[in-house]
Amino acid sequence: MTAPWYRRLADGLSKSRERLGGQLNILLRRGPDLDEEFWADLEDVLIASDMGVTAVTELVGRLRDSAARHALPDAEAVLAHLAEEIAEEFVSHSGTTDLLDDPITLLVVGVNGTGKTTTVGKLAKQAVDSGRRVLLGSADTFRAAALEQLDVWAERAGVPVVRRDRGADPAAVVFDALGEARRLDSELVLIDTAGRLHTSADLMRELQKVKRVAEKESHLPVRIMLVMDATTGQNGLVxxxxxxxxxxxxxxxxxxxxxxxxxxxxxxIARELGIPIARIGFGEGIDDLRPFDPRDFSHALIGDTER
Ligand SMILES: Nc1nc2c(ncn2[C@@H]2O[C@H](COP(=O)(O)OP(=O)(O)OP(=O)(O)O)[C@@H](O)[C@H]2O)c(=O)[nH]1
Ligand SMILES: [Mg+2]
Structure with a gap:
């Protein structure tokens, strides 16, 4: 039986699945032969899904080796094994992370509009639901609606939020938030930051200062989470x-x-950055943010609707 959350993941990835699964089906319908054309077309299909040339070359290489050893006799066998080889790219290059299970102060950063505030809100709600003491800090003092947006999530999750007026120094908000976190003995502190372009030296320096202050003031280890918008594709890697x-x-x-x-x-991301993916988001609802599992993700990505 398929677990409801896997169904949700598969639904969330349906655009990728329709494209990739569709193209893999076309490959299958051409017949069972594992000739050069099959391997070249398989590489093209995977590269078109933004996996990156390095990862694709590696994983198709492993499939070819298996085929040469007669472990995979035909096209159907190769494609049936594909999800496991994709999962292996995560396992061997970035692994997974359970950092959100530990008591930490998490600085949530990224370029404009990637989903930072939404992700902070969802994480807060999920952590509260599993019984943890959570505190939010609103270090986006730049955007007019940012404070109100975080307040809505804080209210939904029933957690305190530390803020200052618009235009305040984000590092000062972090200072306040971490003082409050010590006082309340918080187990998870989530700091929302303003979106910024990676090319803006001033704004990147501002974040470095925020991190320094956090490391000085936090009673919990400080970790950085980058929120990336999957629709940005390869630009996201830069x-x-x-x-x-x-x-x-x-x-x-x-x-x-x-x-x-x-x-x-x-x-x-796994192959070229080597940074583990802690969460994936596939919708605006609170349940549409999930821990990342390489095998479930890989199966959902290429078209398995059951798991
Ligand atoms: N479809 C979809 N929308 C999402 C997802 N995550 C966030 N969004 C939407 O993306 C938009 C921007 O989200 P925010 O959380 O405000 O992004 P942000 O990074 O905080 O933006 P700035 O603070 O302006 O840099 C909102 O409309 C969110 O609902 C997701 O996984 N899927
Ligand atoms: Mg925001």
């Missing part, structure tokens, strides 16, 4: 490298997977 160079990114939340047919970008 952004991620800059954030990583400036701050050291511990984990990634990959959002808006429901809005793209190129969900393979998750594979490129």
């Amino acid at each position: 952004q991620a490298r800059e954030f990583d160079a400036a701050l050291g990114v511990d984990s990634i939340a990959l959002t808006k997977l429901d809005g793209t047919a190129k969900g393979g970008i998750a594979v490129a």
Whole structure:
């Protein structure tokens, strides 16, 4: 029987699944032969899903080796094994992370509009529901509606939120929030930050200052989560490298997977950045943010509707 949450994941990835699964079916219908054309076309289909040339070359190489050893006799056998090889890219290059299970202060960063505030809200609600003491800090003092937006999520989750007026120094909000977190003995502190372009040196310096203050004031270990919009595709990798160079990114939340047919970008993230994906977002609802499981994700991505 298929678990309801897997159904939801598969639904969330339906654009990718329809595209990728459809193209793989076309490959299958051409017949069982594992000739050069089959391997070349398989590579093309996977590269078109934004997995990245390096990852695709690697995983198709492993499938070819298996076929040469007669472990995979025909096209159907190769495609049946494909999800496991995709999962292996995550396992061997980035692994997964359970950092959100630990007591931490999490700085949530990323370029404009990737889904930071929404992700903070969903994480807060989920953590509260599992019985943890959560505190939010609103270090986006730049955007007019940011404070109200976080307040709505805080209310929904029933958690305190520390804020200052618009235009205040984000590092000062973090200072206040972490003082309050100590007082309340919070187990998870989520700090929402303003969206910024990775190319803006001033704004990246501002984040470095926020991190320094957090490390000084937090009673919990400080970790950085980068929120990436999956619809940005390969450009997201460039952004991620800059954030990583400036701050050291511990984990990634990959959002808006429901809005793209190129969900393979998750594979490129693992292979090319080596940073584990902690959460995936595939919708606007509170349940549409989930821990990342390489095998479930890979199966949902290429078209298995049951698991
Ligand atoms: N479809 C879909 N929409 C999402 C997802 N995550 C976030 N969104 C939407 O994306 C929009 C932007 O989300 P925000 O959370 O405000 O993004 P942000 O990164 O905080 O934006 P800034 O603070 O302006 O940089 C909102 O309309 C969200 O509902 C997702 O996984 N899927
Ligand atoms: Mg925001």
